[in-house]
Amino acid sequence: MIIADCHLHSEFSSDSEAPVTAMLEQALMHNMKYFYLTDHHDIDFPPEAANGLTFLLDTDKYLERLKELKEHYAGRIEVRYGVELGLMSHITDKLYAYTEKYPFDFIIGSSHLVRGIDPYYPEYYEGRSEIEAYREYFQSIDDNVHAFHDYDVYGHLDYVVRYGPTKNANWNFKDYADIFESLLKKIIADGKGIEINTAGLYKGLGYPHPHKDILMMYKELGGEIITIGSDAHTPENFAYGFDTVEALLSSCGFRYYCIYKDRKPEYLPI
Numbered sequence: 001m002i003i004a005d006c007h008l009h010s011e012f013s014s015d016s017e018a019p020v021t022a023m024l025e026q027a028l029m030h031n032m033k034y035f036y037l038t039d040h041h042d043i044d045f046p047p048e049a050a051n052g053l054t055f056l057l058d059t060d061k062y063l064e065r066l067k068e069l070k071e072h073y074a075g076r077i078e079v080r081y082g083v084e085l086g087l088m089s090h091i092t093d094k095l096y097a098y099t100e101k102y103p104f105d106f107i108i109g110s111s112h113l114v115r116g117i118d119p120y121y122p123e124y125y126e127g128r129s130e131i132e133a134y135r136e137y138f139q140s141i142d143d144n145v146h147a148f149h150d151y152d153v154y155g156h157l158d159y160v161v162r163y164g165p166t167k168n169a170n171w172n173f174k175d176y177a178d179i180f181e182s183l184l185k186k187i188i189a190d191g192k193g194i195e196i197n198t199a200g201l202y203k204g205l206g207y208p209h210p211h212k213d214i215l216m217m218y219k220e221l222g223g224e225i226i227t228i229g230s231d232a233h234t235p236e237n238f239a240y241g242f243d244t245v246e247a248l249l250s251s252c253g254f255r256y257y258c259i260y261k262d263r264k265p266e267y268l269p270i
Ligand SMILES: [Zn+2]
Pocket: 084, 110, 112, 155, 156
C-alpha cells in the first residue's frame, strides 16, 4: 500500500490548471497519509521554447499556501513541501541559492532542457540519430549530478524516450549503459535516489519511468532510495498506475520505497 504520491503539479505550475485543493482532495480520496506538491521551478527556461510559459514558481506564495493547507488539513493528511527543480549544470550557483533559501521537505531534480531545448519538441532530434539525441539527454543528467548535489531524487530519468521519433520502439539499454553506470553510481554515492514516475504509463511508453533495465542497474549498483509519483497535472491522474508499481519494484528486488521529510528519506515497506 503506497501512502503518498510524491510527484504532483497544480495551478502553481505553468502547465497545470488544477487547483491545489482538487489535488489534495484526491489524496484524501485515495487514503493517502501524506500530500506532496512538487510544482515546477525551471530557472533559465527559454520562453520561446514553451510558447511563452516561464516555468518559474512564485515560491513565497506557493509555500505560504501550502502552510495554510498544512494547518487546515492537520489530523486528516500531512502536507509536505516539495518542488520539481529543473537542473542544468551551467546554472548550479542559481540552483544552490534557491535550495538554500527555502525549507522544502523534498526536491525532485529533473532534466527538462538540454542546451536550452526541451526534448519535447521535434527540433531536438533534427539532423542526428535517435540514439545520439537520447545519449545527449542522458549525458546531460550525468553532468548535472556531478555539478549539483542539493536534490533528493532524480526525476523521470528517461523522459526523452517519451518524445523521440520512435519513442521506445528501438530501445536497447546497451546503447546507453555506459552513461547510466556513471550517473547512477554518482547518485548512489551522494546518498540520493531516483523516482518511479508513472507518467510513462499514460504518456505513451506503456511502463513507468525509468525503464526496468535502468531500475535493475540501479539495484545492482546498490541503489536503495526510490520515491513513487504520478506526475499528475490533473486530478484524474493522481496516483495513476500505482497498483502496478508495487509489483514492478518487487520484481526488481526492492523491498522499500521512500518518502521525504526535511530532506531526509523515510523508508516504507512495499
Ligand atoms: Zn518533469
